[in-house]
Amino acid sequence: MNNFTYIRAASVKDAVQRTTNDNNAMLIAGGTNLVDRLKVFLDEPSQLIDISRLEMKRIEQTPEGGLSIGALVSNTALADHPDVRRDYPILARAILAGASQQIRNMATVGGNLLQRTRCPYYYDTAFACNKRQPGSGCPAATGINRSHAILGASDQCVAVQPSDMCVPLAALDAIVVVEGLKGKRQIPFTDFHRLPENTPQRDTNLEAGEVITSVILPPVPFAKSGVYLKLRDRASYAFALISVAAAVDLANEQIQDVRLAMGGVAHKPWRATEAEKFLIGKPANAATFQQAAEIALEGAKPLTHNSFKVELAKRAIRRALAVSTKGGGVGE
Template structure:
């Protein structure tokens, strides 16, 4: 293991200054994913900058009715928050479908956004991997790829984003607030994560030295109908084969507004925007939901072992939309 120094930042400004001055520095808060990567030498920082004691641990109501969630708020605190459970239940359900209670107690919102893929080839340094070292190849493309992407992949990488929280945030049109040496900026959630393309080593559009400070949830009145459906090999602590976050707003029997996002199928939380456009103005019935599912999966390009995900995703979309149309709740 490469030797590294440890320092505890006392302010956001100090944390950014330290990270900007050292290209090999990494921020650490809960460390639930980072420590795993350090153990297997995926990350070899020159410096760990501890941000866990910075003032980013509040959930506050905004003047427009939305919420701002500090980057250091724990997953447990988000899932247990009264306002989130009432107004954004889709987010609470996604978090509770994720890791164990012990991990949720430590894991942070900012860290959840920055989870690296759980591709076994990425984690095993005995294999080449374009995400670890560009130009080395993607062994998953010709290997066991049952858990891998069917949408948005490239010949450079077919890994998927592992986060449940990210799927819900994508569906809610969240905004990520970041701070860096050039000041503060906001990144729409759908633009925060990247598809692999020719740069699979980059998971997000963060610039060097930038720090996530908070996530904004805009007001979404119909989010109360939100559903999060996660399909996995076992109920306890497993990553999604396919997941769907869905929320519908109805005017009588017709769909007036919709939010739809998918997990377990792409390198980033996937918004099937064409399916969303199709649903607007249509009757909320089984035939409509089936057509939307077909549209959502039309671009799918399954690998040798994950063709099952196409039909599984279609069924998950139909189920999530059906439950949301009835007012939401636990699937």
């Protein structure tokens, strides 16, 4: 690692000011992703600003009946919270599928949103990578790309966003609350992360100096039927090849409302909005779920080694929707 200064932020405003004044400064809380990147010289900050002791560790009911989740709430605390387990079990299941217990104890909500891709070409500095050095190339596009994107990729980057937690947050219409020099603002979750296009080095739409302070979950009564299905190479700690978050509101065997999002398929959690529109008003049966899966993967562009992901994603969507209509469950 390079030499850097370590500072504890006195407040959110202090953290914002310090990161605004120094473009090479970085925030650290749990450090479960950042420390890994420091070890292999992906990041070489001039200073680390520790925000782990700031007052952003509460989970509170909102006046509308949803939840406000502090950015420093640990993954373990979030998954174990009784309101989350009761009203948003889809989120708890995704978190528990996402990492080892030790990592969940340290990892924070804000950090989970900001974790970077696990693309091996990004992590190995012997290779070119447009995320590390824009304009240098994307060897994954023609290399070993079994775990890479099938939706929303560009010729600049085919990496995928690795989070499990972010998939149900996208499905649930979560809102990210941030604070910067211009004050506070709210970002719809589906607008928080970016597709690579011509700026693969940017993962999110955060502006310089902005700090995530909380995530708001709106009330979604039928989220109790939610399913998180994660398909991976091994059952122990591993990133998803395909994941699906689904929740169906069913009445008289007809779909009244639905939420559907995928992970492991794109540079951001992928909300299947067209498939959702198709499903509303349709009968909850295998034929309907098959058509929805086809719509969700309509624009898929598989790479040399990951064409299997297209069919795998369709099967995962069909299964997740079917399980949700029966009341939900773990889905793995």
